[in-house]
Amino acid sequence: MISIIKLLTLFIITVYCQSDDQKQEEAAIKKLRNNLFKNSSYDPMIVPVKNWSHTLNVHLSYNLIKIFDLDVNTNILTTEGWLLMSWTDQHLQWNPDDYDKISIIRVAPDEVFKPDFMLFNSVDVNTMKDNTIKTNMLLYSTGEIMWVPPVVLKSLCDVDLTNWPYDEQTCFLTFGSWTHDGLGINISDDCNISLEEYWPSGEWDILGTEVRRKDLYFTCCPEPYPEVSFFIKMRRKTTLYHYTVFLPVSTAVLLNLLMFWFAIHSNNRFLLSGLSLLLMTIILLYLGSRFGIGTDTIPFAIRYISRTILAIGLTLVWTTVAYNLLNMDIQVPDGIKRIVAPAEWIIKRSGGNMDSDTVNLTIDDQNVGYNNRQMKDKSLEIVITIIDRLVFVIFFIVIISMHL
Structure with missing residues (x-):
């Protein structure tokens, strides 16, 4: 009991001294x-x-x-x-x-x-x-x-x-x-x-x-x-843009390259090319809204995407022209026939057979186009296919060169 009283007394004295020191300060x-x-x-x-x-x-x-x-x-x-x-x-x-x-x-x-x-x-x-x-x-x-x-x-x-x-x-x-x-x-x-x-x-x-x-x-x-x-x-930091920009752009370019491996009169060519063009346009609009007009410099990525859209659009134009040429009654000169005759194997390797789907609006139109192509000389299709392969090479070179 005495020890408790001593502790309480010591505590009261300490608090009083601290309070007094604080007041003095x-x-x-x-x-x-x-x-x-x-x-x-x-x-x-x-x-x-x-x-x-x-x-x-x-x-x-x-x-x-x-x-x-x-x-x-x-x-x-x-x-x-x-x-x-x-x-x-x-x-x-x-x-x-x-x-x-x-x-x-x-x-x-x-x-x-x-x-x-x-x-x-x-x-x-x-x-x-x-x-x-x-x-x-x-x-x-x-x-x-x-x-x-x-x-x-x-x-x-x-x-x-x-x-x-x-x-x-x-x-x-x-x-x-x-x-x-x-x-x-x-x-x-x-x-x-x-x-x-x-x-x-x-x-x-x-x-x-x-x-x-x-x-x-x-x-x-x-x-x-x-x-x-x-x-x-x-x-x-670029990690986010690898997934939101570069991966979709690479996919769109590959889809357009894949288009050339289908026959010219195939629906898949128009589908892949149109999808690539749409995807690239959406990405360009996104980047345009992000950057606005507050900077005097144009990013290389936007320049690349814009030029790629132009290249994809030109390949789509070529596909449309080639498809219509195949359905037209055009006589190939004999000199060109002799030049392209050895290249008939290109048609077989490209999968350009006459049973492929076409972009005709009706079944009757498709049958008419099919019968017309059956009666035509294969020289025109060979010439168009050769040009199509050249367009593929040019498109591939253009895409690669824009990376350099």
Whole structure:
């Protein structure tokens, strides 16, 4: 029983001492804040240097968290990250021994001077103002201030889609003071971009980053205007497009090549060629709606698909012409007959027998076409078949050459 009473007494004393220490610390912080902001007539609009000939050096870094989107229609890159800014306020320094060993306090952004950094290549002048969270700042006894606000940025990015979807894009974020020149606020040379907290994107892989700082000079003003740019080099992930674009395109091309192995008067030729043309047109419309008109470059994939559609359309035109020629009463000159006579085996190898299906609308028309072809000389069919094989070779060469 006595031991329990001792434990309770020790607990009460500990809680009382902690509460007393907390009150003492709070009183010291209030005293410090009064001396820093109220009694000293501190003005957050004045650059915090004691000598106006001195420059306020600001360290600026960017911690990239997420790449939300790179819109190829509007050339807008949307990212989320943390801006890390630090500088020394010479008007906000104190001796920790005078304030219960307090060496750091939290202050609101509106209480102290902060650099008026803006995103120069922003698509909206209110981007940083509306999307920057007003987190507290850390103020140290040395006067050093550290501010790490999370911010969503929308910046312009020149997109080159020539090699889509194997394209690589380099975008940048350029920051600088909006109203101060380099003699008032200078951006230090040790700026950097960090990927330690980066969350991988579903569409982009980051290949590398780079930081470039430079001083700008204008004809109106002799003072330097420093700015820093954070470059992000990205490469598009292509796995999805292998299934949604390249596999259907390859299938359509193979179907059109397969068409040539059917007899000219077979329904299968029109079916396969028409299906290939429809499939390629749907893919082209999909890509056209995806890219829109926001880019000056036309992807090689769209050029390839467009030319392939033209080639498939020409083969369909040839099939229609060849089919109608077979149903016409055309006399082949004797000289051509002697040339193509040894090539009769082509007809047999191509499956071009007279019992194949035709595209006549009625059974009577089909029978009439069949009887007409039975009475005709085989030389015309041999000539057309030879031309058809040449068209196959030309189509195959065109498709291959467009890959090179």
